[in-house]
Amino acid sequence: MEGVIDGAFADPVMQSQSVFRALMDALANPGTMRKLPVPRAIGTSMIPELVSTLLTLSDHDTSIWLDEVLRSEPANVQFASFHTGAPMVAEPGRAAFAFVHSAEAMPPLDQFNPGTQDYPDRSTTIVLAVPSLSGGPALSLRGPGMKDEVHISPSGLPGDFVGQWEINRALFPRGVDLLLVADGHVMGLPRTTRIAEGQ
Amino acid sequence: MYVAVKGGEAAISNAHALLADRRRGDRNVPALRLDQIVEQLGLAVDRAMGEGSLYDKELAALALLQARGDLIEAIFLVRAYRTTLPRFGYSRPVDTGAMLIERRISATFKDLPGGQMLGPTFDYTHRLLDPNIVGDEVPQPVIRAAEPERAPRVTDMLGQQGLMEPDGDTDPEGEVGDLTREPLDFPLDRDLRLQALARGDEGFLLALGYSTQRGYGRSHPFVGEIRIGEVEVEFDVPELGFAVSLGRIRVTECQMVNQFKGSAKVPPQFTRGYGLVFGQAERKAMAMSLVDRALRARELGEDIVAPAQDEEFVISHSDNVQATGFVEHLKLPHYVDFQAELDLIRRMRAEHEAKEALE
Amino acid sequence: MQTQTSFDNGGRKAALDVLAGAPARALAELWDGWADKPEHSKVRGPEVGLVMVRGRAGGGGVPFNLGEATVSRTSVRIVTGEAGHGYCLGRDLAKAEVIAVIDALWQRDAASVEAGIIEPLRRLAAAVDGKRLEETAATRVDFFTMVRGDN
Numbered sequence: 188m189e190g191v192i193d194g195a196f197a198d199p200v201m202q203s204q205s206v207f208r209a210l211m212d213a214l215a216n217p218g219t220m221r222k223l224p225v226p227r228a229i230g231t232s233m234i235p236e237l238v239s240t241l242l243t244l245s246d247h248d249t250s251i252w253l254d255e256v257l258r259s260e261p262a263n264v265q266f267a268s269f270h271t272g273a274p275m276v277a278e279p280g281r282a283a284f285a286f287v288h289s290a291e292a293m294p295p296l297d298q299f300n301p302g303t304q305d306y307p308d309r310s311t312t313i314v315l316a317v318p319s320l321s322g323g324p325a326l327s328l329r330g331p332g333m334k335d336e337v338h339i340s341p342s343g344l345p346g347d348f349v350g351q352w353e354i355n356r357a358l359f360p361r362g363v364d365l366l367l368v369a370d371g372h373v374m375g376l377p378r379t380t381r382i383a384e385g386q
Numbered sequence: 387m388y389v390a391v392k393g394g395e396a397a398i399s400n401a402h403a404l405l406a407d408r409r410r411g412d413r414n415v416p417a418l419r420l421d422q423i424v425e426q427l428g429l430a431v432d433r434a435m436g437e438g439s440l441y442d443k444e445l446a447a448l449a450l451l452q453a454r455g456d457l458i459e460a461i462f463l464v465r466a467y468r469t470t471l472p473r474f475g476y477s478r479p480v481d482t483g484a485m486l487i488e489r490r491i492s493a494t495f496k497d498l499p500g501g502q503m504l505g506p507t508f509d510y511t512h513r514l515l516d517p518n519i520v521g522d523e524v525p526q527p528v529i530r531a532a533e534p535e536r537a538p539r540v541t542d543m544l545g546q547q548g549l550m551e552p553d554g555d556t557d558p559e560g561e562v563g564d565l566t567r568e569p570l571d572f573p574l575d576r577d578l579r580l581q582a583l584a585r586g587d588e589g590f591l592l593a594l595g596y597s598t599q600r601g602y603g604r605s606h607p608f609v610g611e612i613r614i615g616e617v618e619v620e621f622d623v624p625e626l627g628f629a630v631s632l633g634r635i636r637v638t639e640c641q642m643v644n645q646f647k648g649s650a651k652v653p654p655q656f657t658r659g660y661g662l663v664f665g666q667a668e669r670k671a672m673a674m675s676l677v678d679r680a681l682r683a684r685e686l687g688e689d690i691v692a693p694a695q696d697e698e699f700v701i702s703h704s705d706n707v708q709a710t711g712f713v714e715h716l717k718l719p720h721y722v723d724f725q726a727e728l729d730l731i732r733r734m735r736a737e738h739e740a741k742e743a744l745e
Numbered sequence: 746m747q748t749q750t751s752f753d754n755g756g757r758k759a760a761l762d763v764l765a766g767a768p769a770r771a772l773a774e775l776w777d778g779w780a781d782k783p784e785h786s787k788v789r790g791p792e793v794g795l796v797m798v799r800g801r802a803g804g805g806g807v808p809f810n811l812g813e814a815t816v817s818r819t820s821v822r823i824v825t826g827e828a829g830h831g832y833c834l835g836r837d838l839a840k841a842e843v844i845a846v847i848d849a850l851w852q853r854d855a856a857s858v859e860a861g862i863i864e865p866l867r868r869l870a871a872a873v874d875g876k877r878l879e880e881t882a883a884t885r886v887d888f889f890t891m892v893r894g895d896n
Contacts, residue, residue: 192625192788192789192820192828193788193822195788195789199792246472246473247472247473247474247475248473248567268624269624269625269789269820270789272473272474272475272624435812436812439812439813440795440812440813440814440815441798441812441813441814441815441834442814442815442835442836444835444836445815445836468795468813471793471794471795471815472792472794472795473794473795473796473797473813474794474795474796474816474818475796475797476796476797476799476810477796477797477798477799477814478799479799479800479801479808480798480799480800480801480811482800482804483804483805486874486877486878487881488877488881489881489884496888497888501885501886502885502886502888503881503882503884503885503886504884504885504886505881505884527880527883528880528883529876529879529880529882529883530879530882530883530885531879531882532878532879532881532882534878539804539805541803541804542804542805553801553802553803553804553805553806554802554803554806554807556801556806556807556808557807560807562799562807562808562809562810563809563810564797564810565810566797566810566813575807576802576807576809577802577807577808577809577810578809580800580802580809580811581809581810581811584800584809584811584812585812618762619796619798619814619834621796621816621832623830623832625820625828625830626754626757626758626761626830627754628754628758629758630758630761630762630765630832631761631762631765631766632765632796632814632816632832632833632834633765633766633833633834633835634766634834635798635814635834637800637811639804641803641804658803660802660803660804660806662800662811664811664812
């Protein structure tokens with residue numbers, strides 16, 4: 188049934204293309220912040236950055252997973268289904284895209300789908316909302332898309348994030364990709380990025 | 387091996403301008419409108435829709451116009467267009483038993499509930515070219531009082547006597563294969579085979595169907611029923627919570643009935659091949675049903691001895707867009723490959739001549 | 746939102762079925778003549794997409810994917826708050842939008858919509874189908890069997 192359906196992009200084609208461009212740039216340039224267009228009015232309690240990535244990435248052919256808290260609100264489920272048509276899955280391991288509203292609601296990375304050797308592209312892309320993309324513990328990044336080292340300090344990552352990420356990176360070409368969103372911006376951490384604590 | 391070859395840009399651009407000119411032809415002749423193509427070249431439109439695997443008459447007409455009437459090129463254009471659109475979902479299976487019938491014939495039963503209706507058929511025409519049809523005014527068709535009458539599928543009637551294999555149980559939870567979403571992985575189930583055949587090349591399937599009649603995997607076919615007409619497309623709309631009709635589409639259905647002498651598990655009975663195609667496409671639907679039946683050899687425990695029974699052979703080569711892509715890619719520059727081949731031939735020739743000189 | 750399902754879904758479905766099947770021109774003419782068109786905002790679309798049409802092997806067996814069809818759809822909300830959804834085959838966005846507005850209106854005042862739009866369209870469809878049926882019936886074969894041989 189319809190339920191909560193208002194508050195998607197006013198101009199779906201242009202806005203979702205701008206969001207897609209931002210996500211692509213974020214993943215191509217790990218650790219950099221990209222401006223993320225968001226819808227003006229929001230029909231759900233999801234933060235605007237999650238809504239705009241959800242509307243842009245998901246469609247009838249992509250399975251999506253919302254974290255337990257997001258999923259427990261019918262308005263979120265109705266909104267996502269109505270505007271994307273994406274099948275909603277209960278296990279993160281079956282999701283093409285996962286949307287998580289906080290680190291507390293985030294399952295360990297190995298619960299998501301890492302893809303297969305033959306089809307590594309079938310892995311889960313996780314969109315995680317964090318309190319801020321700066322002001323947290325310092326991390327240094329290395330890998331494709333970066334000249335030398337890139338330094339970031341997002342706040343509110345899961346406790347043992349660096350350790351989990353190391354395991355994820357070792358699966359290459361398999362592995363999940365991560366998008367961090369906050370304050371109208373997105374930062375990409377593709378599976379190829381090496382992350383170390385400190386400067 | 388391919389090498390990047392530059393320098394053709396101006397030639398390509400001019401060739402496209404020339405193509406546009408030749409497509410338009412003599413400017414003194416009025417340009418075709420899409421509605422003229424839809425209305426007056428309807429079966430070409432239907433074929434472009436069927437093998438383009440996209441039901442939209444105007445798009446198919448546009449494709450035909452742009453392709454200068456080259457059907458496979460038009461089908462290619464339709465296939466390319468469909469990739470630009472989002473998928474809303476899957477319809478409920480159409481109910482051909484509830485069709486608004488425009489043609490219905492059976493070669494196995496004379497007296498059918500609902501009757502035999504010839505409809506707009508080429509059958510019984512003399513195949514003599516008729517110059518009088520050009521620009522003529524056609525009288526309105528004859529009408530005859532009729533009440534809507536349920537026309538049960540012929541195969542359902544025989545099925546009630548236990549002599550016809552049933553449609554088979556369907557698993558309501560079973561996933562329906564979709565070759566537009568997952569690459570084909572042989573062996574296939576019947577759902578994927580039927581999808582591939584429905585969009586397969588009419589000429590290829592016709593030739594294969596013909597081969598089964600000529601003895602290459604003989605299946606003793608009879609036309610149980612052919613029906614052409616419109617069916618409702620019902621779609622479950624999540625936000626409504628119920629299914630609505632999106633409108634009607636025209637389809638052609640062929641039920642081919644085949645003698646089957648039985649196997650260890652199954653008593654002698656009639657088996658069936660099935661054809662279902664967009665639009666009015668009787669030859670295609672018949673060919674599809676012959677090939678569908680031939681491809682059921684494995685399932686029915688028959689020996690696989692003929693090309694039409696070889697699933698991998700048939701389905702891998704039935705798609706004319708795939709086939710044309712691979713055949714036509716031979717036009718692309720192969721200069722380096724050919725240089726290598728040339729060197730090889732020269733060396734072999736030199737060795738050959740040296741050997742001859744010794745003898 | 747579950748409280749709203751006390752609507753007569755059967756009636757709403759029947760109306761939507763008629764609207765989707767209606768010729769675009771006939772629908773547009775009836776809608777042009779509708780005096781009291783509500784203001785509406787678009788909630789989703791209008792957009793064109795694809796629905797994969799399914800058939801069944803043998804007519805009643807396993808479902809399979811026959812091929813896709815273009816479909817237009819729009820969802821709107823009219824000033825009085827009702828949401829309406831329009832779906833129809835083809836790429837006629839204006840038709841899908843009109844259907845969505847009429848669907849919303851139907852929930853507010855089914856009787857008027859039925860009388861002013863749905864019934865006329867239903868009669869038109871019956872006339873068109875009836876003519877098609879009669880044209881086809883004229884090609885019906887009336888078999889008669891000739892007796893051959895002496896006995």
